[in-house]
Amino acid sequence: MADQELPTRERISVLDRAVQRVLGQPIDRTDGPAKVTGDARYAFEMAAKDALYGHILTVQIGAGTIRSIDATAARTAPGVVAVLIDDDRLPADAVNSFDKPKSWRLGREIEFFGQGFGVVVATSAEAARAAAALVKVDYAPRTGRFDPDLSKPEEHEPEGLRPAVHTGDFDAAFDGAAYRYDAVFTTPIHFPAAMEPQATLARWEDDRLILHSSLQSTGGATKAIARALDIKADRIRVIAPFVGGGFGGKTSVGAEAIYAAIAAKETGHPVKIVQTRRQTAHLAHHRAPTRQRVRIATDAEGHIRAFGHNSVIAQRHDRWFIEPVHIGTTHLYAGAARSMGVDVVRANHPTSGAVRSPGEACGTLAIEVAMDEAAEALGLDPIEFRRRNEPGASPVDGKPFGTRKLVECYDEGARRFGWDRRNPVPASVREGDWLIGTGMAAAIRSNITVEARANITLHPDGSALVETDMTDIGTGTYTILMQVVAEALGLSPDKVRVAIGDSTLPRSAGSGGSFGASSSSSAAALACQDIARTLAARMGVDAGDMTLQEGHAIAANRRVPLTELLAGEAVRADGHAKPGDHTNAHVSASYGAHFAEVAVSATTGEVRVRRMTGVFDIGRVLNEKTARSQILGGMIWGIGSVLHEDGMIDARTGQFTNPDFGEYHIATHADSPPIDIHFIEAVDDLANEAGAKGVGELGNSGAGAAVANAIYNATGIRIHDYPITLDKLIDALPED
Template sequence: MSTTNSLTMNQPVPASLLDIGAQDLIGKPLDRVEGPLKVTGTALYAAEYRVEDLAYGVLVGAKIGSGKIVSVDADAVKAIPGVIDVVTDYDTFIQVSAQGGETKAPAQGVKTVTYRGEIVAIVLAESFEVARDAAQRLEIVYDEDEGAYDFDASDRKVDSKLPPNNVPAHSSQGDLDAAMADAAVTLDVTYTTPSQNSAAMEPHASTAVWKDGSLTLFGAYQMPTSDSQQLAKALGVSSSKVRIITPYVGGGFGSKLGIAPESVAAAVAAKRLGRPVKAVMARQQVFEATPRRSNTEQRIRLAADAQGRLTGIGHETLASNLEGQDFFEPAGVSTHFMYAGENRTITHDLVRLNWGLAGSMRAPGEAVGMLAVEGAMNELADKMGIDPIELRRRNDPATDPEKDIPYSSRQLTRCLDEGAKAFGWDKRQAKPGSTRDGEWLVGMGMASATRSNVLMESSACVTITPAGTAVVESAMTDIGTGSYTILTQIAGEMLGLPIDRVTTKLGDTAYPPAAGSGGSWGAASSGSAVYLACEMLREKLADAMGVDPEALTLKDGLAIGDNRSVPIGSLVGEGLEATGTIKPGQQEKTFTQASYGAHFAEVGVNAVTGEVRVRRMLGVFAAGRILNAKTARSQCLGGMTFGIGTALTEELIHDPRTGKVVNHDLAEYHVPVNADVPQIEVRFLEERDIHANPIHAKGIGELGISGAGAAIAAAVHDATGIWVRDYPLTLDKLLDQLPAV
């Protein structure tokens, strides 16, 4: 019989059982428990499940950016040997919003096209090759509209009436205009960032199997609990009739938060055919038909007194999205609490374009918002002749400057100071362009990092077997982040079991519901659920042994107490089971919760070609309890690598005449490769956040990207004296300003 241990975070949890565990697993740099499966190719991903009588589906994207479908010549391709059907009548086809929700579906299929590449059909065949050939031959007649494709057009449509997205679209405090007029020093600059694509290694894929009116979907999804609910709504069935199985996900970065077109297409087609259907997006379709990070135009205004203390901050963001979509890139999310300044204006507006759907991508808001804010802080420091670290130190507030509530923990200044010492910041030359290595101009730069901490309702079931092993089950996912390992460590520490005696099962909606992987909430939310389940099991073990829970020690599979030591398997009868559930509460309203860090970068800029090479990087981070030093470091390395791409290479380019994505593959959309990434050092500060959750951990998956690109841009300025406010910093933006050789 299972019992439940539920906790709503209305009060801090000063004492964590992880601090008194005897197994010594928490914080250790343990290898991934699922690593051998992945490196041997035996971990099954969405496109690799073998099912009988499988039909292959290939998606077809629209060839116009705006208009209507007049006709689809399905009969011509259905005459091709091996073609089974062409499905266009998606009675419940939906467009997925950035937050994993959905918009109203067009009746009887996608008749109105809102962006080029929008999925409008799926061609089904007995083999993938035949389906692909037929999909390429499928003729669709369109009635094309003019469309809106140019973000910079003089007549662009700007929507200022938007609902909140993590933060309100518009907020103000005090009088920023007056602060700017009265300030000793001001800065008023505009930064621009391009659209980006998550470009995960694994493309979006789904295999749909119907049986007895219920759907099982083997998919590549980050949040299967909510995804199954979205898919059920799209298909017009009860959520109990949809099961999503996604034990391994080859990266997502936000693009797999909500259901994508291939899942609905595969499910509808499979139901129509009465046989399973697999649909895998081509790489080009991933770029065209899955959520992009919005491009932004950000005006930053800073007002400071003669000592560099901020009296005003303005952060006004213009992003883009489709008509009818409410999601906006929350670029000002960290500006609300990052620095002091009593006069503040933070706004977000949307330009309505017929580009692909804009949605969440790793660190939505901070990833691009901090490029602008941190860039402006570095510019202000340069303008005032103040060290940029000192400027931030002077503006490190004691309490949230807008809400006037305390921080749950905040170690920004310590991150800055320890990073400066470790990086050799004191060797930085005061005058930009004064350090040279042959034809390379060398410079250092820095930027702060922060990422809001979020706790989401999640559950996990933990079972102790008579053999003295444990099984953890949750609909939580592992998208390459280390969830399997971290949850195994928590259960092992709490129950006194070695790693090899704990089995963790994830990514299946048949398991207890979980928030999944997104928003850096995964480890803390699902980890807390496992913790609570194990806390209940510890009480049951203590009761079975006849000792107080506080007097019980669990280690190496033994229960120790009252001068006795027995195998835990002998205390569980036919087995003990408990379910833990964590819920957010008043603590997130009483305290501003975030993780913090500091980035340092050294670059070389070729004085002849303008080429930028990152020579070394350091990130120092404070994110509560570090559950696994190796997986945490890996997350920060990945985030900082993202930062290199953001700063120097990544740019999703839309043709302003048609809306077409012109670089829709990994050959032309340039993510950083090994040659672009130098030796990166990551350091963690010891920290516990008792207001965050019972395991005292905070989110880290998106912290590493936040601010990283701004440190590189500052290093480029230090090397050349050039401020580039238009990301990425490609050589054409430097060449005409470089000093003579």
């Protein structure tokens, strides 16, 4: 079995020597035809004979207890097969249940509005939903903590994805600096808002549970489901060949999956449940609201001596996930004295969790605006200020960086955008009724190495099969894995088939954290390396002297068809990629630079983003088209985050007031300007076997800050409380 114990150059040589010229090319998605023709089947679309339909029952108060439940009318409603309530088999809260959940009992505390407490099962989805409305619940409400004060943390620096950072004497360095910056920013709740809501089809085959579910990780889900249902994980199969978006919201097992499994067991029928759009706001986790204090201290020339990024977030009781707000700030800029951490206020909110670009998405909205403000106060161009504070190694522990082309991203982005034509004086450029401004910001996303496995079979006919339980949530996994294997084995794309999205396949990384593509590709590359060694041995040459191209092995002045070397026998190899010593020996991240031009109405405060440019360092580019698509989506999300998105909770009831696309505003086509995207490719030998770094979440990091900085350049107005809606601008707009 191939693994990471090999020396660095040997680990990645299979791709370095490859000459097929498939990898990195902007090849169309191999699953595209199935999706546009409707042949691709998502969880709720899977056929099941005699299937029933469930609707989750949810509480309609934000805090208190349930005195009684009357389901008599629901049980006798047309089409109803079962109403499962107050049952030892029903978890009170299936979402994010990493411990075995307690059953729902009358008198148990209600933690948040929309919490599940049962399920109605009927012959149609409409009948189940109608019957659910007939269930009568008598509540004993209590005063909830719906509007927590994020200025008063309760838990200091709890365990999270990113430990607190305290280096040097921050207070002394800050107090003694020539220039000091100190400001507070706030960001609201963000929903993952995937196009496909959480959905599951559950069925039992004897004592084996089979779930077709919309999840970002199939193998990982089996453990959570096993804990929730108190069964062995090897009795569970999770299937998800196509997932209609996730954005972090499907990294945990949805409540509908647990309820569907229980209902299927109870009724003896397959059961389908899809969360309504409004239910997903409460039952799927969201990005926590934050309050961030940013402090920057420099000398007179603008060299940072102290950097502080301290945040407070809201999270429901007894939930472990803490938004790692400072995760990108940790290694981004210089400054020997550092104070960075996240405190927590507990609230009667639905669960917060990892949403696309956890930490960086909300953290850069503050940090990159703060850097812009500090640069102006110091009389420096924003790029020059950043360049002046580009660290040569980690400012936290001195570890070296992997590939870090951030300065190159600044330079190329500035050239492509036309930064040299920018007027740095705020509110000085006008076109009729529109104030015009430009801004920029850096982007960073920590690169994470995750254990992953993949099996490759090279068949006697010269075709290959890739097998791993990775998922494709619209990111291009099918296509990328095909390209990696085609490149490594010298095959044309039509000769490689990819099987993913099934927990019975070799355990991979899952889709999330921007580690899916690089980790699964590394496992596939390692398996291909083993196959290449086998082929070389059969050819009687050293693997380092053999080239695989167009279905042939080439070495020692010989060109032998793979079918001849295989001689009717398939060759199979298991690739196992995992963190090695190099993982902790250096700092790995993806980087980029955003540039934005906006127009702001001098009359109404309406903001229109007119164009954006982004230049990025993501290591080896596995597929230029899918990578660009991922960055494009992230940048558009950045626009939505800074201008529109705001998950609002009614401070009286704990209920989301905008839990659907009608009221929760995301960036649409009309909000999305022409976007120029460019990659500075530099294979990162230390990141993983594929030499690639995370791309999916990078585009969302810093994009919103570039827009915010452009709004300031257009109007002279700084907004620290996001989103920047026109009501926050209109009264402060400059007069004619």
